[in-house]
Amino acid sequence: MLNYIKQHKVKSAIVALILVAYYFCLPNPLFKDPTATVITSSNNQLLGAQIAKDGQWRFPHNDSIPNKFKTCIVQFEDEYFYKHPGFNPISIFKALKENLKSGGIKRGGSTITQQVIRLARKGKSRTYFEKIIEIILATRLELSASKNTILTHYASNAPFGGNVVGLDAASWRYFNRNANNLSWAESATLAVLPNAPSLIYPGKNQERLLKKRNSLLKKLLENSKIDTLTYELSVAEGLPQKPYPLPQTAPHLLQKVAQTQSGARVQTTIDIKLQNRINYIVKNHYNKLSQNEIYNAAVLVLDVKTRQVLAYIGNTPTDRAHQKDVDIIDKPRSTGSILKPFLYAAMLDSGDLLPNTLVADVPTQYGSYNPENYNKTYDGAVPASRALSRSLNVPAVRMLQDFGLDRFYQYLKFLKLKDLKYDANHYGLSLILGGAESNLWDLCKSYAALSSTLNHFSENSSTYFSNEFCEPTFLASTKINFGKQTTDKTLFDAASTYLTYQSLKEVNRPESDESWEFFDGSKQIAWKTGTSFGFRDAWAIGSTKDYVVGVWVGNADGEGRPGLVGVQAAAPIMFDVFESLPNSDWFPEPFDEMKKVAICKQSGHRASQYCDTAEEKYIQLAGLKTKPCPYHVLIHLNKDETYQVNSSCEDIGNITHKSWFVLPPLMSYYYKTKNPFYKPLPKFKPDCFGENAVSIEFIYPKKNSVIFLPKDFDGKTNDLILKIAHSKPEHIVYWSIDEQYMGSTKDIHEMSIIPTAGQHIITVADELGNQQKQAFTISL
Structure with missing residues (x-):
């Protein structure tokens, strides 16, 4: 061989160049056409698709091909597909003979491999020279790819009529189902279409298409690919009459995926049954809300343990005039009261508060800022947990003032709320009542992190995870990394989070669900609503041990409406969604972060020596540094307890010493209107000197x-x-x-x-x- 090469250098060089050219003659990749963006559910069912940039319904290349279609296409197009090297000499000879005889091109004689090459070299004229190039490239393709790969190239790129390209798109457009679920008749219909794609147009050429399909079915029967019964049932099936619209089960998630993975096939974490159920729930509520000119809503469901998105409804099925294509889930909206639980948890975590510590609920003004409760009334003093569950505004603002605006702002920054773009002073104390903006994605993410903190603490020997406040995912290929186990809390300790959830569990439910706690199997949900100023945004976010459900309701253009209140507009949707989810056990108490101490029943503070009604309660460890009850004082009364006295007006032997619950005057003024058993201090006996100080x-x-x-x-x-x-x-x-x-x-x-x-x-x-x-x- 070496001697021959030395003796025939020119010939050898030419042969080498030809071999090199042959090796590199096949384009890589073979097909460069733009493809549609396709998303599928967690079990790979189609959720939706966005048409390719060239206006074609061409799904991304699929490496698998259903056996029925594979059998049909081989029997129809290339019966010797598995035996030839890329071209069939006998077919070519017969085609050449017939074409020469007729004086034109009457028969092609192309194999499936040649047709793949012709599809890849689109726009080339059908000449004998082009046919030679096809044969060369076809043999090269046969050397580099398996027969099954060649079939998948054909199935993914063959024309199926109109702007439908590829088997996957065709099966959905013409039969509204996945290609793997096609019958023999449907597979045969699609197998004959690439040979004459114009036959599929609705109302046209039905007889020709039926004849071609039945002819293929007959061939399948004769070649024992199907039995007689299958054949008879198949020929009895009708033909597709019109294209179906592709599924739009999660259109706004499709938009989001297309922003970063345009033209790809993406498997998501969406539970398609749950997604369909919530689509139905949102549609029903939209029909009611739209009667009040409320047109938009969004729902997000997260799996707490995996942090996967189980359902993603970015908007209602409204119209373009009301911005149906806008994905509300990641849009900034006024938070209303939805941030209050984070303030409550922060104050518990820092030891500034106990769960039921009395906080002031009285007329309040800071400069020109004058917060008011929703019902325009005041309780005087209210347990902090009840102030949270009732979403009272004045106590929340006063708690924020006491805790420190900048201090709380740093907690919020840790949550990575991306719409919190300004410094703390820009928002002021209104930060806790909706002065800031956030979005449904970030808020649900934050609530899921709190729930996951409790889960991990109880499941992992009272330890935390360093990456608890991570981003959720809607991609099935992504697995959340919660970081390393540590004894250090991530943000809030487990006890503060648990006590916050205990308060949120007591939030009053919508009217239709008022007696929920009396029914067996009722769901225990920690949830919070929010309503922005001007009734522009209604929020409801709830969590169980396993799921977080977030709902926003309003108008995308920001128009406020009467009745656009969290508990009326958003909460009913949230509870309907929870009804579609499995029941969950309540969170276990994190006893390792808690201690049982005596708590004053009336004030919620740690019991002082003068508290006459105390009970043992578990509190967070940080709460041990809170001060004892400041509202119980020891007073001195005459024998029948009608007057306060002292030694100047009463014999010491006749003085009775008694503990008394006393609030400051302004708190007392409003407190006694809501608490009829509250008793003000008795007057001093007229002849007493040295009365206590007044305020x-x-x-x-x-x-x-x-x-x-x-x-x-x-x-x-x-x-x-x-x-x-x-x-x-x-x-x-x-x-x-x-x-x-x-x-x-x-x-x-x-x-x-x-x-x-x-x-x-x-x-x-x-x-x-x-x-x-x-x-x-x-x-x-």
């Missing part, structure tokens, strides 16, 4: 407030009613405005005045000389 607090006006006084129909300016709370209301209080005496009050301390426009200072003083001043401005 005075303004109810109205608030500090530095600007007050507008309306006029009656006759033009007369209405009175301004001034109010104070006095710890000993039986004392006489003297009122002055701008150092001008206005009068006195006793027991009920209210004063009616008509001040002039401008700034004023009101002064109140009681008969013992205790004094308070308040500045305000009148605008007429």
